[in-house]
Amino acid sequence: MEAADVVVVGAGPAGSTVAFELARHGHHVVLVEEHARVGRPVQCAGLVSQRVLDLAGSTSFVRRPVKGATVFSPALQSVTFRAAEPRAFVIDRAGLDIHLADRAARAGATVLTGWRFDGLDAPPNGSARLRLLGPSNEARSIDARLVVGADGVASAVARAFRLRRPVEILPAFESEFGESPGDPDTVEVYLGNELSPGLFGWWIPDGDGGARAGVAVNAGAITAREYCQRLERQIARRFGRPLKAPTGFLVSGIPIGTLPRTSADRVLLVGDAAAQVKPLSGGGIYTGMRCAQIAAEVAHRALGSNDLSARALAVYDASWKAELGEEFSKALYLRRLLLRLSDADLEKVVSALKGAGLTEVIVAFGDIDFPTGVARALLRQSPSLVRLFPKALSALLSSGGVRAPELDVGPRRSP
Ligand SMILES: Cc1cc2nc3c(=O)[nH]c(=O)nc-3n(C[C@H](O)[C@H](O)[C@H](O)COP(=O)(O)OP(=O)(O)OC[C@H]3O[C@@H](n4cnc5c(N)ncnc54)[C@H](O)[C@@H]3O)c2cc1C
Structure with a gap:
């Protein structure tokens, strides 16, 4: 039977950050990712703050600094904000994920790609037994003293440990465009109940000559995809000419609202799995990575004292909420x-x-x-x-x- 101190499920920004921090403290960490390639498919608009670059310890994945934002009303009245210095960065999101998983591997974590966490088997004494399924559905089990659920908005780890899920998950849809008539260092925000009820619509240059149009919406009579098509028509009106056909699409969900518990016996949730997402924008890369660092500090102490009880791990809930709870x-x-x-x-x-x-x-x-x-x-x-x-x-x-x-x-x- 394979065994590890910690199994981290999900090699997104939150999971790879926990894996890196724990591996560099000398713990035996296995990072499990269901996709064959870390970072693919991309499910993000790729706009982050300087804090993300600092937490990642790299700028290798940055495509372009962003200095401005324009907000459009439903009738396309606009107001532009422009700073002298970069206020955000458009990144190659797959590049960020790959950098973070490589960093965890270099610190000593074992990265298993193509393996999906499928549930828990009857736990042996003093650990949790994780059932994993491989690329051809072959099974494998790993015993872990601690499990970190970093497996995104639909977290199977949260379900397996019976932790409550976010009350609100906004369906999101994004279209990718190969060319953008807009200013490459300005993001555009589109307001309107007909366009994106629940958040806002966005047009974010991708730093490569193109842009992404996206919405995250309250579930309603029409789908997120249809709302995104309305947004694309609005953007075409704003530019005064039709947009070229999209080159790709993305469908996902954004969790909104704070969970009562993000820890229990032998488990911590981080990132989207813990709904650590900014409620006003749906952005979760910075908050997920920062909470992952906090999770790793708590886990390091709990592993050292061999107390992985819900009571010991509850320090994690208290710590991340002390830092971000009021803002959320x-x-x-x-x-x-x-x-x-x-x-x-x-x-x-x-x-x-x-x-x-x-x-x-x-x-x-x-x-x-x-x-x-x-x-x-x-x-x-x-x-x-x-x-x-x-x-x-x-x-x-x-x-x-x-x-x-x-x-x-x-x-x-x-x-
Ligand atoms: C359309 C859209 C645009 C967005 N744009 C931005 C933005 O511009 N800026 C920003 O900050 N945030 C943005 N976000 C939010 C951001 O993408 C997430 O908050 C962030 O990716 C969360 O990171 P994470 O590591 O928690 O989870 P994820 O990045 O979702 O990573 C979870 C990982 O777990 C893996 N996984 C899932 N289930 C299993 C399993 N059972 N077994 C093994 N592996 C599993 C997945 O394959 C994935 O790699 C956007 C979200 C959406 C939907």
């Missing part, structure tokens, strides 16, 4: 408010953002990993934005929605 709950609250805005309200939001001094506020405070900071700064600065929200707030409260966290908008100018 404020963002969830803001997201629910934003979802209550009609298209007419969204027109007013974009008009308000064009108001005196607000683009400067966004450029000064904008941070794609911690967006509630800029929201707070904007609400402090703009009475016309604040006026839009009581309506949304009362709609939310009358629908029995969430309890408001302290958004602390602070002193306001009188209207």
Whole structure:
């Protein structure tokens, strides 16, 4: 019987980060990936902050810095924010995943590609027995003192350990285009309940002359693919000419909302498996990698003291929530408010953002990993934005929605 200290399921950014951190501490780590090639298929728009480059310890996968963003209202009114320095980076997402898995392997982790975690068998004393299926459905078992579920939004590890799944999973659809008529260092955000109810539509240059158009939507009468086609028509209107046919598609899901527990006896969840995703943007690479580092610190101590009980591992939940929990709950609250805005309200939001001094506020405070900071700064600065929200707030409260966290908008100018 094969045995390891830790089996990490899923060689995405979160799984490979945990595997690297634990292997470099000398633990015997096996990193299991169901696909034959790490990083494929790509399921991402590939926009990250400098923090991701720092956590990855490399820039080899960066394609292009991004300095600006343009937000479009449903009627294509627009406001552009442009910084002097790069605020984000378009990356080769497969390149990031490959770099991180190679780094874990160089630190001593065994990387098993083409093997799928299929469930748990009756656990022997003092470990968890994982059942894996290979490329031709051949079976293999590994005993692990600790299992890390880094297997993405549909986490089989979470299900096997009976951990609760995210309440909300937004279906996402992305089309890839070989050429982009837009500015290669500006991302575009498209608002509108007809285009992307649930998040927003995006047009992100791929750093290679093309771009990706995508949506993540609340489940509704039409599919994410149809919403994406509507978005593509909107983008064509904005450019004043039809887009060329897409060269590829991507279908996935984005988990939204915080899980009550991301640990239990002998298991930790990280990344999308733990719904460690920014609720206002659906981005999860930075948050997943940072939580993976925290998971590895907790796991290293628990392996050292040989206490892998739910109680010992609960430190992980407390630690990552201490760092990101407040940002996530404020963002969830803001997201629910934003979802209550009609298209007419969204027109007013974009008009308000064009108001005196607000683009400067966004450029000064904008941070794609911690967006509630800029929201707070904007609400402090703009009475016309604040006026839009009581309506949304009362709609939310009358629908029995969430309890408001302290958004602390602070002193306001009188209207
Ligand atoms: C359309 C779209 C666009 C996005 N754009 C961005 C963006 O621009 N910026 C950003 O920060 N985030 C973005 N995200 C979110 C981001 O892709 C995820 O948050 C991130 O990939 C999560 O990393 P992870 O390591 O937790 O999981 P994943 O990257 O999903 O990796 C999970 C891995 O586990 C493997 N796996 C799954 N099940 C098993 C199993 N049973 N056995 C073995 N292996 C298994 C999978 O093959 C996969 O390799 C986007 C998401 C979508 C859907």
